[in-house]
Amino acid sequence: MSGTPGIAVREVSKRFDLKGSDGGLVALQALSLDIAPGEFIAVLGPSGCGKSTLLRLVASLERPSTGSVTVDGEEPAALARQHALGVAFQDHALLPWLTVRDNIALPFTIAGRSVDGATVQRLIDLVGLKGFEAARPRQLSGGMRQRTAIARALALEPRVLLLDEPFGALDAVTRRQLNIELQRIWSQHRITTMLVTHSVDEALFLADRVVVMSGRPGHIVREVKVPFGRPREPAVMRSETFHALVDDLTAALDPTEAGAA
Numbered sequence: 001m002s003g004t005p006g007i008a009v010r011e012v013s014k015r016f017d018l019k020g021s022d023g024g025l026v027a028l029q030a031l032s033l034d035i036a037p038g039e040f041i042a043v044l045g046p047s048g049c050g051k052s053t054l055l056r057l058v059a060s061l062e063r064p065s066t067g068s069v070t071v072d073g074e075e076p077a078a079l080a081r082q083h084a085l086g087v088a089f090q091d092h093a094l095l096p097w098l099t100v101r102d103n104i105a106l107p108f109t110i111a112g113r114s115v116d117g118a119t120v121q122r123l124i125d126l127v128g129l130k131g132f133e134a135a136r137p138r139q140l141s142g143g144m145r146q147r148t149a150i151a152r153a154l155a156l157e158p159r160v161l162l163l164d165e166p167f168g169a170l171d172a173v174t175r176r177q178l179n180i181e182l183q184r185i186w187s188q189h190r191i192t193t194m195l196v197t198h199s200v201d202e203a204l205f206l207a208d209r210v211v212v213m214s215g216r217p218g219h220i221v222r223e224v225k226v227p228f229g230r231p232r233e234p235a236v237m238r239s240e241t242f243h244a245l246v247d248d249l250t251a252a253l254d255p256t257e258a259g260a261a
Helices: 051-058 076-081 100-110 117-126 142-154 172-189 200-206 234-238 240-252
Strands: 007-016 025-035 040-044 066-071 085-089 160-164 192-196 209-213 220-225
Touching: 007 051, 025 051, 025 066, 025 220, 040 051, 040 200, 051 066, 051 160, 051 192, 066 076, 076 085, 085 142, 100 117, 100 142, 117 142, 142 160, 142 172, 172 200, 192 200, 200 234, 200 240, 209 240, 220 240, 234 240
Parallel strands: 040 192, 040 209, 085 160, 160 192
Antiparallel strands: 007 025, 007 066, 209 220
């Protein structure tokens, strides 16, 4: 599949029907974006701009009103049927009656496959939860629950990883720690990844490229190639270049500059 984008979004618009509204709500309009195989993209934008809608289109949870979305040249629904899309949301959505081990193993059961115990244990170790295999979600901190959710998203070795504000509900210190952990995990797998976030710092630390969306109806108004090599140490966030990019992208998020209505 040489030359085929990992994710291709072509002239996509998405309209939601609203009761009492003739035109409905236009969340996205003529949005195009290509993500290379193995690339990590972060999507920034003001609240309500359609960032999560874009991710849900790629995840096959929504369908575009116009335009097309493909993943590795296929319809997202086909990848979903193959269980080749890993998704983690801000709400970890762990099953409270299952242990950490069983929550991570759940995708195997859903896919009708035998649970690969070695893979589950490897993921537990990878996300730093060794010793908590038998714990239930209520016994875990918020950060540990999100680690479990990310491990679950990786369980079936997906071709694409989709992250919708996975650390948005966490305190700043825990969020920074998990940014470091996610970078380490991604570096080992190099999965095509889309991260939706409100945090400019998070986007710049994790991504190869940052795209900025306008206010609704959302479309891309800015793209920045992140100049930092990998692996990235936390010290990069203290550099002048990092702070200059934070300022630049924060300005791009201003509705008057991003072209929002």
